[in-house]
Amino acid sequence: MTLPSHAMNQATFSEMYERWLVDPLFRPWAEMTFEELELSPGDRVLDIACGTGIVARVAKERLGDAGYIVGIDISSDMLAVARAVAPRIDWREGNASALPLRDGEQFDIVVCQQGMQFFPDKHAATPQMRRALAKGGRLAVATWRSDDEIPFVRELRRVAERHLGAIADQRYSF
Known part of the structure; x- marks a missing residue:
């Protein structure tokens, strides 16, 4: 897609x-993710590598005030857009390898949509995701291709199985 040069000069x-x-591109995946995860009133949702926050925003649209939504991203520029678009979500700047969570803060649903492939330390991010999950919580990680085609995702699966156990055996394809 080619943008007019004046658009590039005026927008970040x-x-x-x-x-x-x-x-x-990203809203349809977020919608499918929450169709699979079946949000319930009161759910606490964490969106890791949230970018401009579409996953968190779809969760907020579905839960309204009956849920608590947090979006975390390493980019202050992405978070500035997220805050402007959806000010009622708890947006936090932070790294997936050291999630900025309060002591004991956990979530019913943890989602990482199209972010894992960019993490410099996937091995550190996986236990952080587990730490963020409440007992019985659900984790959804989406990447560009099937894990059979991406070597680091195969490795992530191995690490996830070690840290998450049986929960890592569940697979969903969209």
């Missing part, structure tokens, strides 16, 4: 990402 990458990619 994060704003262009939100404007041109979120609704056509």
Whole structure:
């Protein structure tokens, strides 16, 4: 997709990402994720590597005030867009390898949509996701291709099985 040069001069990458990619590409995945996970009133949802926050926003749309939503991203620019678009969500700047959670803070649902492949230390991120999950919680990680085609995802699966046990055996394909 080619943007007019004046659009590139007036908008940040994060704003262009939100404007041109979120609704056509990332919203459908977020919708499918929550159709699979079946949100319930009162659910606490964590969106790791949230970018401009489409996963968190879809959770908020579905739960309204009957849930608690947190989005975490390493990019302050992405979070600035997220805060502007959805100010009623708890947006936090932080790294997936050391999630900025309060003592004992856990979530019923932890989602990482299209972020894992960018983590410099996937081995550190996996136990952080487990730490964020409440007992009986559900984890959804989406990447670009099947794990059979991406070596680091195969390794992630091995690490997840070691840290998460049987929960890592469940697979969903969209």
